[in-house]
Amino acid sequence: MDLYTFLYDLATGPLLWISFLTFIIGSLFRAGLYIMASRKMDKVTHEHFSLKYVFLGLVRWILPINRSVKKNPVFTILGYIFHICLIVVPIWYVGHISLWEDSRFGWTWTAIPDEWADYMTLTFLAIAVFFLLRRIFSKDIRLISTFSDYLLLVVTALPFLTGYFLSHGTLENVSFFGENMELIHMLCGELMLILIPFTKLSHFILFFFSRGATAVEFGRRGYSV
Ligand code: HEM
Numbered sequence: 499m500d501l502y503t504f505l506y507d508l509a510t511g512p513l514l515w516i517s518f519l520t521f522i523i524g525s526l527f528r529a530g531l532y533i534m535a536s537r538k539m540d541k542v543t544h545e546h547f548s549l550k551y552v553f554l555g556l557v558r559w560i561l562p563i564n565r566s567v568k569k570n571p572v573f574t575i576l577g578y579i580f581h582i583c584l585i586v587v588p589i590w591y592v593g594h595i596s597l598w599e600d601s602r603f604g605w606t607w608t609a610i611p612d613e614w615a616d617y618m619t620l621t622f623l624a625i626a627v628f629f630l631l632r633r634i635f636s637k638d639i640r641l642i643s644t645f646s647d648y649l650l651l652v653v654t655a656l657p658f659l660t661g662y663f664l665s666h667g668t669l670e671n672v673s674f675f676g677e678n679m680e681l682i683h684m685l686c687g688e689l690m691l692i693l694i695p696f697t698k699l700s701h702f703i704l705f706f707f708s709r710g711a712t713a714v715e716f717g718r719r720g721y722s723v
């Protein structure tokens with residue numbers, strides 16, 4: 499068996515399972531650890547737990563009706579668009595849905611039009627480049643950025659870049675990339691999924707707990723959540 503066949507079988511078989519299971523189980527585990535730690539450390543928050551404050555706090559932060567919108571409108575709006583593309587494209591892109599349909603699960607759902615997937619991918623990539631340049635060139639942000647902040651931004655953007663190349667045959671004439679883009683894309687997607695529970699990318703789930711806890715704390719003290 500040559501190296502390509504070995505890697506291709508790995509990426510379409512065991513590694514696909516490992517990446518999805520690591521993402522799902524790892525994220526639930528991180529959430530569990532967070533709840534256990536906060537039960538010990540934030541006893542007051544748990545004693546005053548209120549679903550109403552949690553709900554109000556999350557709604558204000560998920561919809562753009564919080565203070566950071568006014569403080570930093572451009573960055574906040576770009577952040578929203580970035581996350582909408584990040585969640586919508588991989589789930590509702592027709593090329594991905596047909597993979598689920600052909601899989602042992604046979605799942606299918608309505609896709610977004612191909613042009614939308616293209617525009618959203620390019621928009622996402624443009625914002626990712628902007629975020630990267632902002633981290634590199636803005637002195638204040640560079641000071642609080644760690645190596646992993648840069649790396650994770652790149653890890654998040656790579657499946658979009660390689661997915662776009664793959665579906666458009668962009669580098670088809672460049673020998674190495676032309677022959678291997680499908681494999682490269684799958685490995686990039688799998689790397690991102692595997693890294694989520696172990697890195698700051700776990701904020702996709704921890705965000706809800708930490709924002710919820712802050713809302714309870716603010717609400718109990720009579721501040722605006
Ligand atoms: C519903 C789920 C999610 C929520 C509520 C959320 C929330 C946030 C917030 C509040 C920020 C900081 C400010 C901003 O950029 O607007 C952020 C940044 C970021 N998020 Fe998310 N996120 C979610 C899902 C994800 C996922 C699934 C990924 C990737 C796997 C991701 C990748 C990133 C990255 C790379 C940044 C840093 C951007 C930079 O360098 O400034 N997010 N997210």
Ligand code: HEM
Pocket residue numbers: 517584587588591592593594597615616617619657658659660661662664665666680683684686687688690691
């Ligand atoms: C985990 C395993 C993954 C597999 C097996 C996979 C597979 C594929 C395949 C086969 C295509 C091309 C379909 C076609 O040409 O019709 C594609 C395109 C694409 N994928 Fe993935 N993918 C994976 C993960 C991801 C992830 C995690 C993201 C983003 C977060 C992503 C984003 C994209 C994008 C943006 C496109 C191109 C959309 C466009 O046409 O502009 N993929 N993927």
